[in-house]
Each structure stands twice: as structure tokens, then as C-alpha cells.
Amino acid sequence: MSAPERIPPGPVTSAETAGPADGAPGGGPSGVLALLARGELTVDGRVGGASNAVLRCTAELDGRRAACVYKPVAGERPLWDFPDGSLARRETAAYEVSRATGWDLVPPTVLRDGPYGEGMCQLWIEADPEAALLALVEAEEPGPGWRAVGFADVGEGRTALLVHADDPRLRRLAVFDAVVNNADRKGGHLLPDAGGRLHAIDHGVTFNAEDKLRTLLWGWAGEPLPAEAVGVLERLAEELAPGGPLAGRLGELITPAETDAVRRRVARLLRTGRHPEPGGDWPPIPWPPI
Template sequence: MSAPERIPSRSVTTAELLTEGELTVRGRIREASNAVLLCDVSYEGREASCVYKPVAGERPLWDFPDGTLAQREVAAFEVSEATGWGLVPTTVLREGPYGEGMCQLWIEPSGEAGGAELLGLVDAEEPGEGWKAVGLAEVGEGRTALLVHADDERLRRLAVLDAVINNADRKGGHLLPAPGGLLYGIDHGVTFNAENKLRTLLWGWAGEKLTPEAVQVLERLRDALGGTLGGRLAELITETEVDATRARVSALLGSGRHPEPSGEWPAIPWPPV
């Protein structure tokens, strides 16, 4: 009599793991302005580390509705997935030990510690080869230096994503280079405002033509925002904010260029890292 056939167990997706898994809080990340908890999550034999940001731990902001930052983080992930670039770690909205919140897969940075090798300050008027100028920054004792970021295609994609989601806080510490040449952006709670609030360190391509790849991605986003993606975003942000997202995509396609600082809002977040 032959042995019974062994049926392989079902593969658990990362989204399922984060949504359905049991969360065990390991500690709090103290540097964050809002409550950010490092957790273990396990589900059907799969385990991972993740970040859990409960809505109850969000600090009120004057220009964003209270209790909406977690939903905006999830919305940023949804748009990132629609681009096909995979720039935001898997992010879901779920119940946790301290109520509803955002749960995001933990990304262990590679040797480029916290994106430090993607940013720099130089005592020069022009950036060196392989770098893009952002602007002058005060470095103490009345001295200034040129703030630069790498002329890196991964960063350029992220700059396009930030323009679409209207990211008001793209700092250096929100860049996570990962093994395999991947780059992720995190901390997307202050996004999707209906007013122009783009603040970023990635102004190096301001006014330059979008790459053909970016144009194709934006065309796909335009179509997706009229269908499934638009419906998904409407569950997370207001209809006015969804309409503003559509308008930003149309404006980018209309100009064919990376946006430039408006002059109506501080262009660079503070502190920049």
C-alpha cells in the first residue's frame, strides 16, 4: 500500500500575514513622533517582523484630519503597488493590541545605513558626477553646504511616487536601501492632502523631463484611478483627496516634467534627515 500523497501547505502571502497574523509587541521605536511599535507577526507557520502604528497613538496635526494617518500609509502602498515599482513595503489596516492601525512589513536596511549613501553635503557650488543638487543648507557657525542626493533611478521613481501622493515629508531617514538593490520609502502618514504640500529631499530632477517609463506608469495610474484603485483609495481617504490625486497625475502627464517647488510651501522638510 503506497503512502498517502502529501499535499503541500498553502503559501501565506505577506498581506495575509500582516492582516490575519497574531501581533506580539517587542518594543517602541522612540525616535518617531507618533506611536510606532516594533512587532512580531505569525500566521499559519509564517513569521516576520513588522511595524504597527495604532491610530490611538497619532498626534493631531493642524492640516490633516485627526485619526487618518494610518489610512494614508495604506493608500500610499496601494498607489505604489499600482505603479509596479514596489517602493513601499506591504502595508495593511488592521486591528491590533491598541486598536485599529497601520501594519507594515519591517525592512532590514542593507549596508547603505538608512539611506546615508544616497544623500550628502558638499562644500562646492555644483554636485559631483552621479549626484543631483537639492539646495543650500546651513551646517552651523554661519556656514552653508550644498545638499545633494544620488542620481539614482530608484530615487527618481520615488520622486514620481511622492509627486502623485503629495508627500509632505520625504526625509532622508525615510529611505531604506534593502538587499538585492531594492529601495523602499516609509512613513507616508502625511500624504494625499488636497492642497499642494510636496516637501522632499528629492528635488534634483525638478523641471526635468519625465522618463518614458514614468510616463507609462502615470498613464496606467490614470486608468487605475478611474477604476479599482480609485475605489480602493475612496475607502481610505476623502473623495476630494482622490480627485486631487487624479488631478496631480493628469498634471504630471500634461507637463511631462518633474514638478518644481511652488514657493507657497516650504519645499524641504525639517529636519531633512
């Protein structure tokens, strides 16, 4: 396999992109982005269990404060199939696509300088521990309101059926993941909040030019896309056209070949009109799944 393309040099989130700090964190997207982009970052601690450095921080600007996650490029572990030092930009690119869909599945995210250099800064989300979106069940078929993913080995020679909720929020996320070519959609990356909104995090291994979709959200594989999703994809196709606003922003964050691949994936989804199905060249389910 040829070496991955290098990410083109580009600016971090600018003041113009971020907008004014109007009422952040509760004053709308522009206020949150301004706080994340220009606020002073104080490191409160390190989030354990992550493959790369993940720091819990507080951003403060003009008397406004918000908890956030800061992932410095210096703390990224090299990967064989992604250019070194590119994960923070991919996380930011995922937010830009999420924002363009109108679904806003990815929390507000910026690329900025921080205490340990350039990195991704994202609004911290408190998940509702009572919200159940995934389950392992000892059955051959999923129950009402659930979709089957596949059987998993649970030890001692036993298997259980891995299922996810038949939830329109997850279905939107399945479409989004197909667009950004998410190679690592695990259960721990799904953060439903107490208000019922679903947030999706950890998008460092996205946008590869080769098909690498690996996810737990296969429950709709091969089924027709909802009309809402088709409308969103049509809008994305317009914004991804050369000279379009999303194409321009992605051009600052991922390679030209990867941006072209996004266009092709959107076009393929519109052409087939169906959720993608697992291929045979790449493990379709991440492990461990959580």
C-alpha cells in the first residue's frame, strides 16, 4: 500500500469562523465555538482508557466557562493507515460535516493551539447513564424496538446477540458514519444526554480514502434510506461541490483525495438509496465493541 497523503498545512479555527462569544456555552453554536477557540484552557486532568492523550479542561472567555476535551496532536499515537499528526484535524472535519447535515450529532469542535500545542478542543458532554442504546441479549432475534448487529462471544463457550436500539437518532448517525467513513464506531462513543439528544464523539479515524467503515450500527444495512436522509445527502452533495462551503473547509483539514472520497461516498449513497452493507475487505465491527 502506498504511503498516506500528507494533510495540507492550514489554519486553526479563526475568530471569524468561531464567531462572537455570545452567551456561551448556552448562547448558541457560535458562542460555544468562540469559547472553545479563544478561551483560556486549564487542564483539569487526563481521561483514562484512551489510545491517545485526552485531557479534560475548562475553557474560560469573558467570564464564561465550559468543560471541554482537548486532544493535542503531540499525544497522538501513530497509525499505519493514517498520516501522522492528522487525527485532531479529522475530528474537526467530522464536526464540520455534522454541522452541515443539520443533525449536529458531533459536539462543537475546533482546532486550536493549547497548553501542549495544536489539538482538537470539543465541548464536554455529560451522558445519561440510564439511556440504553446497546445491549447483549440471550436470544436468536432482537426484541421489539431493537436491531440485530451480530453474535458475540461472551466467554465460557457462550454467545449473545449484540443489538442496538431501533432509534431514529442512531439511524441518522449510521448515515453520517457512512459519509465520513468512520472506522471505529463503538458503543462508548454514543453519548445520549439527559434531555434526549444523542451526541457522537471520537472521530479521529475517519475520512480515509479507502473504504474502512467499521461500526456497531449495522441494523439497517441494505435497507432504503429515510427520505430525511436523502434530503440531507442532496444538500451535502451541493456543499461538497468544488468551491462549495463544506469542500473549502474540508480542504483545510483533510487531503484532496479524502475530500474527493467524501463526494464519492455521498454520491454512492444517493445512487443506491440504501444504507451500506458490510464489505469483505475490512472487519465490519470494531473490537472491543464498547
